[in-house]
Amino acid sequence: MKSIVNRVFQVGAATALAAGVALSAAQAEETIKVGVLHSLSGTMAISETTLKDTVLMLVEEQNAKGGLLGKKLEAVVVDPASDWPLFAEKARELLEVHKVDVIFGNWTSVSRKSVLPVVEELNGMLFYPVQYEGEESSKNVFYTGAAPNQQAIPAVDYLLSEEGGSVKRFVLAGTDYVYPRTTNKILEQYLLDKGIPAEDIMINYTPFGHSDWQTIVSDIKTFGSAGKKTAVVSTVNGDANVPFYKELGNQGVAASDIPVIAFSVGEEELSGIDTGPLVGHLAAWNYFMSAESEANDAFIEKWHAFIGSEERVTNDPMEAHYIGFNMWVKAVEAVGTTEVDTVREAMYGITFPNLTGGIAVMNTNHHLTKPVLIGEIQEDGQFETVWSTPKGVIGDAWTDFLPDSKMLVADWTKPIFCGNFNIETSKCSGQNY
C-alpha cells in the first residue's frame, strides 16, 4: 500500500515538475523542439507511455551535454489517446502550432498510416520505433524498428535450422489486423518456397484482446502430435498474449515440445505475466535487455535513474528510439541546422553503436541495418540470447517474398528518389510512400 501512496506522490511531483519545466522552457529564448507523439491514455498507453519517457530521458541527457547547436532541446508531449484519427490531428498540431523540428512517435501501423499524409504534406520528420509489416517507405519517416526481413524471416530460419529444432510444421497464429496478416502472408510464401507443404502450415487469426484460447491451444496440440516437429510463430499482439501463454502453460505445452516464437512479446509484456510456465519459449528482436555490453549497462542504469525504479525493464522499441534520436542528433550536428530536407540527406549512412554491440546504419530506404537476435524467455521475465545473425541485416522496405512487392525498391537518394521504385518498369508509382 505504501508504494501506491508513493506513486501518487510521484505522479503529483512529476506533474508539478513538468509544469515547471514548461515554464522555464518558455523563458528560454530559443529551443529546438522535439515532438513526442505517443498515446498516454487508452489501450496503447501500456506500451507507448514507456516510449514517451524514453524520449524525455534522451532529451534530458542531450541537454545535460549542452544541448544541440548551442540551443536547449525542448520536448513537446501530446497525447493522441490511442485514437487513430487523433494521431493525425496531433501530428498537425505538433508541426503547425508547436513548429517542432522532429517527431518521435506512433506504435500501431494504423496510427502511422494516419499520420503519414500529415507529415508528408507539412514536410515533417517522424521516427517510428516499432517492428512493422514493411511495404512502405516514406520520404518523411525513418523506420528504426525491424522490417519483416529483420525479424520474421530470421526467426523462421532459426526454427528450420538444426539448432532451432529442425521444425517441419508451422502454426502461424496472429491477431486479426494488418501487421500479422501481411507478415503471415510473407512467411507462408517463404515456407512454401523452403519446401514445407501447405498442409503443414496452419494459419489462425483471433480478435484483438482475445482471452479464451482453450480451443486454439488444443488445436495446436493436436496439430503438433502428427509425428513432425512443430512450432508456433506468433504475431499475437498486445494484451492477448497473457491469456495465450497462460493457456499454453495450463495445457502443458512445454517449449521443448512445441516452441512458440513471438514477434510482439518483449520484456515489457512479460513484466505483466508469471513467466514460470513459459521458460524456453522464444522471441525475435533486435535488442534484449539482457544484452551484454557496456553501452547497454549504461543505458539501463540511466533509465532506472530517470524513471526512479529498479524494477522497470527496457525493450526493443526503446533501443530503436535511442538509436533514432542519437542518429538525428548526429545528423543535425553534422549539417548545423534542423531543416528537414538537409537533415534527411545527412541521415543516410549515419552510424551509431547498437546497445547489443555492433553498429547500426541508416540506409537510403529509411530503414536501419541491425542484428537480429533470438532469445528464450527466462524465469525472471528476461530473455537469454540463444542465437543471433553473424552481422547486421539491412532492413528491406519491400519484401522479396511477395509477388507484388519483390520488384519494388525504396531509395531516397537521387537519381531514384522514390519510396516504391519498380525496377522492372523503372517507374516510381507516383505515390509518395
Added chain:
Amino acid sequence: MFRAFARAIVVVLGFLAAVQVPNTAVAASDLDAAVAKLTEKSFSVKEAAIAEIVASGDPRAVDLLSAYLEGGLFRNKKTGAIVTVEKTEGGYLTTDALTGSALEKVKKRGVKKIRINNKLRGIVKTALGALQLFSDSTETRLKAARTILANPSPAMVGLLEKALAQEDDADIRESLTHSLAALKVIGDDPAARIAAVSTLSGSMDPSIWQVLGRAADQKDDPALAAAAQQALESIENQKAIYSLIETIFFGLSLGAVLMLAAVGLAITFGVMGVINMAHGEMLMLGAYTTFVVQSLMPNAIEYSLFVAIPAAFIVTGLVGIAIERSIIRLLYGRPLETLLATFGVSLFLQQAVRTIFSPLNQPVTTPDWMSGFYAVNGALSLTYNRLYIIAFCILVFVALLLVLKRTPLGLQMRAVTQNRAMASSMGIRTGRVDALTFGLGSGIAGVGGVALSQLTNVGPNLGQAYIVDSFMVVVFGGVGNLWGTLVGAMTLGVANKFMEPFTGAVVAKILVLVFIILFIQRRPRGLFALKGRAVES
C-alpha cells in the same frame, strides 16, 4: 533425424556404462571437468558435457542436471565457481553446486546463469529419465518412464528391457512396453515393426501418435506404413469422441467466465434497471484488489485468493455504493443520462488506475493448485483453472440466488424493483435498499474480477474487454432473471466453442453477435422474460 539419434546414442551409451559400473572415486574429477564445460558458449560443447556428466556415474549427476534443466545453475563471474543460488535481500547467497558448501554472497549481476536451449532441454530430460529409471520412488520411475516414451532413443533398448524385467508397477510397465515398441517400430526387423505397431494401436498417448505418425509417413516399408495408418485411423474415432467432450468443457468454462463477468450486471442492470457502463471497471477493481492482496502477502500466494475474494467484494461494493449515492441516485428514471454518467465514471476509474498503478499490466500470480491439468487420457485433459472457475461460478450463482430469495434484504430488493411507491409506503427505506443493491451488484462484479485476474491481463483496460459480453449475456438471458443469465452465459459459451473450430475465433464471435441480434428481434425480453405487471410499467 539421424544426427539426433546419433547424438542420443552417444549420451545413452555413456550412461549405460555409468549405470553398470558406478565408480565415484575416479568419476569425481571427471564430473568437475564436465560441469566446467557446461559454461562454454557453444551448445555442442555443452551437449558433450551433458553426456560426460551422465557417463561419470556420479550420484550428484541427477541433482546437477535437474538444476541445469530448471535454469538453476550459475557461474560466479569473479571466481568462476559453478554455484546454485538463493535470492535474499540485496543479492544472492551462493552454494557450490558440486560440493554443496556455502560460498560468499554476491550481487545480482555477479553471477551468470548457465545457458540452456530447447534442444538441450530435450537431451537433459531423456538423460534424467534414464538415470531415474531405477530410482526407489515409484513416482520418479513413472515420470522417468514417461519422459523416455516422449523421447525414445534406440540405444536405450537394453536399458528399457532391464528396467521392464525388474518392474512391478503396472503403469510403469505399460510406459516401458510402449517405449520399447516405439523403438522397435524404427528397428531393423520388419515383422517386429508390424508387431510393435499393433502393440501401440489404441493408445491415447500423444507421444505414441507421434511414433505412429512417423511410421505412417515413411516410404520404405509399405506394409508398416499401412498398419500404422490403420492404427491411427482407429485412434482417430476415439479422439473424435473425446474432442466432443473437450469442446463441451471449453464451452462450459467460457460460459462460466461470461457468467462471472455478467452476474454483477445482472443485479445492477437486470434487477435495478440501471444501464451501468461502469460495470467493467468493477471487474477491473476486483482484479486489482487481487493484485494488491498478493503484493501484501507475497509469501502466501497459495491462500491469497481466499483473502482476495472477500476483499474485492468489500472494495468494489463500497465503490459501488459511493457511485450510487453520489451519481446514479440523482438520475433514476433517466436512462440516457445514467448511461452517459456511468460511462464517464468508467473513464474516470480507468484513468485513476492508470495514474495510481501505472498503465502497465500488473502481474497476478496463479497459485500452484490452479495451474496444470487433469489428464483423463492423452486426448482429453481438463485444465484445473477452468474446473475451479466453473465450480466458483456455480458457487457464486447459488449464493446470489439465496441472498435474493431467502434474505430480508433480497425480499426488499425485489419489492423495490417491482413497485417502488408501494414498497416505500410499506416502510421500506428505498434509498438504502437501492444503495445496497447496487453495492451487492458491484461487489459481485468485483468477485468476478478476482476470477478474471486468473485468466487474463490485469490492466486498466480489463473492464472494456468484458463490458459488451456482459450486456450481451444479461440481455440474451432475460433482464431481471438470474437463471436467464446463467443459461444465457452457458448457451453463448458452448455455441461459441462449437463454432470456433469451423469458422475461426473472429467469425465465431461475429456469428454469435448476429445470432443475438436476430434473437432479440424475435424475443425482445430475452430467454426468460419476466411476466406480470412489473414488466408493463
